[in-house]
């Protein structure tokens with residue numbers, strides 16, 4: 318089924334100039350990028366974006382990292398995009414992610430794990446709405 322998913326390249330990916338390479342992977346795989354913008358996040362949007370992680374021990378560290386530079390927010394469309402993009406992204410902890418995945422190839426630590434992708438249809442809808450409505 319053709320789906321849309323939300324992807325964000327995190328500040329570490331932008332600073333390391335990995336944007337082009339990562340976008341290329343999604344295009345090479347056959348996905349369409351249907352929306353794209355660079356944003357500097359603030360506390361208000363981060364609270365909504367990462368609400369589910371509030372109170373966890375890594376939350377403050379995560380929020381300050383996500384404010385350390387712009388992110389590239391994208392909507393990616395294609396066959397089973399939610400599952401297939403997550404497969405390309407790899408495990409949350411880059412040192413556990415398989416080589417050949419984006420985090421496996423470019424990441425080494427958290428919270429700076431290069432990229433985010435929605436984990437379900439509900440998250441995709443919520444995140445697309447949060448970043449691309451208005």
Ligand code: CMP
Nearest residue numbers: 370375379409427428429430432433434
């Ligand atoms: P992501 O899955 O995109 O969204 C939640 C983020 O929290 C995750 O990527 C990491 O950037 C960060 N994160 C998750 N677990 C940890 C952890 N144990 N320590 C630090 N950061 C984490």
